[in-house]
Every structure is written in structure tokens, then in C-alpha cells.
Amino acid sequence: MNEKMKKLYKTIFISIAVLFLSHGAYAQNCAGYYPVMEGSVLGYKSFDDKGKVTGSNKQTIISKSTTPKGVDYTVKSEAWDAKDKLVSEATLVMRCEGGRFLMDMKSFMDPKSMGDMKDMQMEISGVDLEIPAEMIVGQSLPDANISMAFSTNNMVIMRLMVNITNRKVVAQESVAVPAGTFDCLKLTYDIETKAMFKMTASSAQWLAKGPGVVKTETYDKKGKLSSSQVLTEFKD
Numbered sequence: 001m002n003e004k005m006k007k008l009y010k011t012i013f014i015s016i017a018v019l020f021l022s023h024g025a026y027a028q029n030c031a032g033y034y035p036v037m038e039g040s041v042l043g044y045k046s047f048d049d050k051g052k053v054t055g056s057n058k059q060t061i062i063s064k065s066t067t068p069k070g071v072d073y074t075v076k077s078e079a080w081d082a083k084d085k086l087v088s089e090a091t092l093v094m095r096c097e098g099g100r101f102l103m104d105m106k107s108f109m110d111p112k113s114m115g116d117m118k119d120m121q122m123e124i125s126g127v128d129l130e131i132p133a134e135m136i137v138g139q140s141l142p143d144a145n146i147s148m149a150f151s152t153n154n155m156v157i158m159r160l161m162v163n164i165t166n167r168k169v170v171a172q173e174s175v176a177v178p179a180g181t182f183d184c185l186k187l188t189y190d191i192e193t194k195a196m197f198k199m200t201a202s203s204a205q206w207l208a209k210g211p212g213v214v215k216t217e218t219y220d221k222k223g224k225l226s227s228s229q230v231l232t233e234f235k236d
Helices: 003-025 111-117
Strands: 041-048 053-067 070-081 086-097 100-103 121-127 144-152 155-177 180-194 198-208 212-219 225-235
Touching: 041 212, 053 086, 053 225, 155 198, 155 212, 155 225, 180 212
Parallel strands: none
Antiparallel strands: 041 053, 041 225, 053 070, 070 086, 086 100, 121 144, 144 155, 155 180, 180 198, 198 212, 212 225
């Protein structure tokens, strides 16, 4: 894989991580599992399998507006690497319509961070990740997926598919993170990523009313912890 493709691949996975972090935070009625006030802030820090910091992410609700179909949220999303260098920045428009949470997934791809790949044509489709407004232990949740195709001169040079399956609510636990201690529901799910090769993993995610995602752990196909993410800042 050449350096251009490596940079693009890294950008895609950063964006995918941010996307599912945000998606997992929203309840189906766009309230409860995500702050809904202008100025609300969610900050996260990511770690590798040895507990070393690999990056951070911050989301700020800039504005919200009522529409005939529901509510639109404008969110500023920023991501930094382990050296606090800004690697991704985007303004996201997230919508609540008819009890469903919707977003333009293209907005998660920051052209400035894609280098020589910024002029690529990009097509994205998928099935939204849903979090019901109320959940109970033992409940199963719908699958989700994202499909991306990158092309130049109308020729596809790279495809990427992420499948999220086997989603379950498995426990209710109290979780302590730098942002505080929260009463959470623990969700588990499987992840399959297909690009130039296929990767499989699994995750556990703890959600609380208010901030939404409080903690996430990802495991490799052998069940070994490969990365984690915790809530470090919560302003409602």
C-alpha cells in the first residue's frame, strides 16, 4: 500500500470511529442519550491496548433549530492525534425526523485532512445505527452498516464496508470515567470491516442518559483488548 493510500486509510478509520461514537450517542427520539442544549460539549480520549493515549475527540453543539419534520442539530466535531495535532475537523448537520436520527455521513470526511485524496469522488450509503429511547437488559438492537466507494475519473479505486451486527444490551453497570460516575447500560456488538482485506472485532459500549457514550472498549478477533475510549468532558 503506497503512502497516499495509507493516509487515506487512516483518515477513513478516524472518521468511522467518530461517526460511530456520535451515532451511538443518540437516542431514537434524539433526546436522553445525547445533550440537546446549544453549547453542550462531549470530550473523549482514546487509548491503545497498553493504555497509551492515541488521540482525542470533541463534539460541540453549535445550534439547533425546529423544522416541520423535527429538529436539526449543528455540531462541530474535532479530532486530535496523540501529539494533540488536529487531524480532522468538520461541521456536522444531524437531524431528528419522525423518531429517527439521520446525518449526512459525507460530512465526517474532512477534505483538508485527505491530502492528495481530497479531490476524489466519494459515494456513501448505509443503514443508520439506532439506539431506542428506552432499553432493557436482554434486548437486541438492529444491525447497521456503512459503505464507501472512492473513485477518480469515474474509476473506483477503493471500497470500504463496515458492518455492525449482533448488538445486545447485556448489563446495567456504574462506570467511573474522568468526566464523572454514570449509571450505564452496557451494549455489545460485532464489527466487520472490508476494504483491501477483512478485519473482525467486537466492542462493548457503556451509555448513560445525558452524555450518551461514556466508555467504549474494542477487542480483536481473539478477544484481546485492542483499544478503548472514555468520556473526559461533559458540559450540558
